[in-house]
Amino acid sequence: MNGIKMDELYELISHCHEAEFEYNGTTYVLQPEVNDNKSYLVIWDCTPDTAKCIAKHEIGVEGDIPQAVIDAVLSEKCFDGKSFLEIEKDITVTVIY
Numbered sequence: 001m002n003g004i005k006m007d008e009l010y011e012l013i014s015h016c017h018e019a020e021f022e023y024n025g026t027t028y029v030l031q032p033e034v035n036d037n038k039s040y041l042v043i044w045d046c047t048p049d050t051a052k053c054i055a056k057h058e059i060g061v062e063g064d065i066p067q068a069v070i071d072a073v074l075s076e077k078c079f080d081g082k083s084f085l086e087i088e089k090d091i092t093v094t095v096i097y
Helices: 006-014 067-075 084-090
Strands: 019-023 026-035 038-045 052-058 092-096
Touching: 006 019, 006 067, 038 067, 052 067, 067 084
Parallel strands: none
Antiparallel strands: 019 026, 019 092, 026 038, 038 052
């Protein structure tokens, strides 16, 4: 991964930060969000006019996001049949919020 180390990404995400990253010419956002009074960790494909949520797991606890939830989202095969962990070397993290 370019722009940040994996352990740093886990640490930041666990404390509810957001990460914008690029893969194969597309921008994505990994972020916590709240829908219907439930918290989720999600990955959004930010393609203009067709933005969509491609991975979503309920956080289920208040406070820090558990590593198991982060692992579940990063293991979701939502990048042409591959997971974030499988394409990690080809990802560039561009912004941390």
